[in-house]
Amino acid sequence: MAIRTRAAARLALLLAAALPGACSRPGKPPEAPRGYVIGLGEIMGLTQMRHAKLWFAGQAGNWPLAAYELDELKEGFADAAHYHPHHKNVPEPLGRMIAEYTQEPLAELDTAVERQDKARFATAFDHLTQGCNACHEAAGFGFNVVQRPTVPPYSNQRFEP
Numbered sequence: 001m002a003i004r005t006r007a008a009a010r011l012a013l014l015l016a017a018a019l020p021g022a023c024s025r026p027g028k029p030p031e032a033p034r035g036y037v038i039g040l041g042e043i044m045g046l047t048q049m050r051h052a053k054l055w056f057a058g059q060a061g062n063w064p065l066a067a068y069e070l071d072e073l074k075e076g077f078a079d080a081a082h083y084h085p086h087h088k089n090v091p092e093p094l095g096r097m098i099a100e101y102t103q104e105p106l107a108e109l110d111t112a113v114e115r116q117d118k119a120r121f122a123t124a125f126d127h128l129t130q131g132c133n134a135c136h137e138a139a140g141f142g143f144n145v146v147q148r149p150t151v152p153p154y155s156n157q158r159f160e161p
């Protein structure tokens, strides 16, 4: 599911619970809810989670899960480019930078997952991680450094197939 849809659904639920009647005034048609745009930092937080899950899925040889996390990563990048085409003092359009730094490694990951090749997967994963860090550097956020995760991020999800 797209981040936008999920976030919007959650927000709608919150509003419905917390503000009964607040969206409509007597005598006036109800106002359309204002759009919610997820922040780039929040998208990146989710990207970080997916990056970690992708690693453990690949390590466990759980290829359907790896393919899923890979897809979610791509959706997150697409959302980042769509909702934040220009971000703060980042010198270039985000979409262009994302393509420049992640397109190749993501394609390598696609191939590795398709072929169920763990060695290839590890190389492609490191390549993607380098892309994340290179983009952070180019964007002026070089202090955000990501790496291969060492511990699964969640104890309530099984990574083994």
Ligand code: HEC
Pocket: 040, 041, 042, 044, 045, 047, 048, 051, 087, 088, 090, 094, 097, 098, 101, 102, 128, 129, 131, 132, 133, 135, 136, 139, 141, 144, 146
């Ligand atoms: C456009 C190039 C770009 C790419 C590619 C990119 N990032 Fe980011 N990332 C950013 C920017 C810009 C920020 C700072 C956003 C902000 O202003 O909060 C950021 C922030 C982050 C943060 C900090 C979030 C927080 O709130 O602590 C993490 C973690 C992160 N990115 C992970 C990743 C991972 C993992 C990848 C690769 C799978 C990745 N990023 C790829 C540009 C990028």
